[in-house]
Amino acid sequence: MDRPDLLMIVPMPEPVVAGLAQDFTLHSLAEAEDADALLARLAPTLRFAVTSGRCSASLMEALPKLEVIASYGVGYDGIDVDAAAARGIRVTNTPGVLSDCVAEVTLGLMIALAHRIPQADRYVRESRWLQGNFPLTAELTGARAGILGLGRIGKEIARRLEAFRMEVAYHGRREQADVPYRYFADLEAMARAVDWLVVIAPGSSATQGIVSRRIMEALGPEGCLVNVARGSLVDEPAMVELLATGQLGGAALDVFADEPHVPEALFGLENVVLLPHQGSATHRTRKAMGDLVVANLLAHKRGEPLLTPVT
Numbered sequence: 001m002d003r004p005d006l007l008m009i010v011p012m013p014e015p016v017v018a019g020l021a022q023d024f025t026l027h028s029l030a031e032a033e034d035a036d037a038l039l040a041r042l043a044p045t046l047r048f049a050v051t052s053g054r055c056s057a058s059l060m061e062a063l064p065k066l067e068v069i070a071s072y073g074v075g076y077d078g079i080d081v082d083a084a085a086a087r088g089i090r091v092t093n094t095p096g097v098l099s100d101c102v103a104e105v106t107l108g109l110m111i112a113l114a115h116r117i118p119q120a121d122r123y124v125r126e127s128r129w130l131q132g133n134f135p136l137t138a139e140l141t142g143a144r145a146g147i148l149g150l151g152r153i154g155k156e157i158a159r160r161l162e163a164f165r166m167e168v169a170y171h172g173r174r175e176q177a178d179v180p181y182r183y184f185a186d187l188e189a190m191a192r193a194v195d196w197l198v199v200i201a202p203g204s205s206a207t208q209g210i211v212s213r214r215i216m217e218a219l220g221p222e223g224c225l226v227n228v229a230r231g232s233l234v235d236e237p238a239m240v241e242l243l244a245t246g247q248l249g250g251a252a253l254d255v256f257a258d259e260p261h262v263p264e265a266l267f268g269l270e271n272v273v274l275l276p277h278q279g280s281a282t283h284r285t286r287k288a289m290g291d292l293v294v295a296n297l298l299a300h301k302r303g304e305p306l307l308t309p310v311t
């Protein structure tokens with residue numbers, strides 16, 4: 001059987017490697033003793049590559065026969081898609097299969113922040129309950145949420161917020177015809193009108209720093225920020241300062257500007273819940289993402305249309 005070369009730009013989870021190894025000859029850039037030598041050897045013929053959200057224009061330039069880059073993940077802000085399009089390189093991602101999971105984690109973060117679940121858990125473990133009851137907390141029911149980015153994942157979050165009888169609004173580049181939620185053309189106006197600002201827009205040059213100090217000040221001392229998109233969307237130093245001084249009520253964060261580095265100033269704050277980029281990190285969802293990566297590459301190998309193309 002024909003097993004063409006395939007470059008793994010970043011290390012891939014074992015099930016994806018096993019799935020790809022049946023139909024491709026794999027080469028790992030991260031594990032190569034001499035990455036430049038590997039690229040030089042593959043350059044004359046390499047057509048397939050797999051990554052997880054990252055591929056620079058210079059890497060594409062080093063691989064002139066490259067036809068397709070399959071990315072394990074929905075966000076592709078680290079892939080130079082303009083350079084790919086200019087070279088006729090197809091890029092695929094894994095939309096859809098992770099929306100439920102990310103929405104579930106989002107609600108989990110919000111519940112954890114409102115009900116102070118991490119603190120309450122520690123309260124029990126440290127036997128402090130014996131001295132008295134845990135302080136009363138906030139709740140989600142009836143509160144107002146504004147979603148920044150009402151795409152596939154944003155809509156799944158909205159459905160779950162509705163189940164909590166929350167009032168849902170959204171901001172995006174344009175108003176959507178067939179959604180029942182109030183549209184705000186102005187993000188600051190939405191931030192002022194809601195209790196929770198949920199960030200789930202794609203990372204890009206257009207959204208870089210979109211949740212600025214001004215937006216967080218509009219959300220205010222009673223407002224909570226939830227970021228399950230990319231750290232790049234939020235002015236992180238301003239967020240830390242506003243949280244520490246009580247000018248922003250709270251934050252539930254799955255993503256950060258410089259992962260896995262998290263501003264240490266957040267560690268001592270009681271009004272934050274922090275996750276290590278867990279949005280899609282379940283066995284079920286990661287399997288579905290891996291299967292979609294393999295299916296895209298196999299479709300291209302067979303000369304069939306890509307299942308989930310970006311470019």
Ligand code: GLV
Binds near residue numbers: 053072074
């Ligand atoms: C996760 O952050 C993804 O982009 O899939």
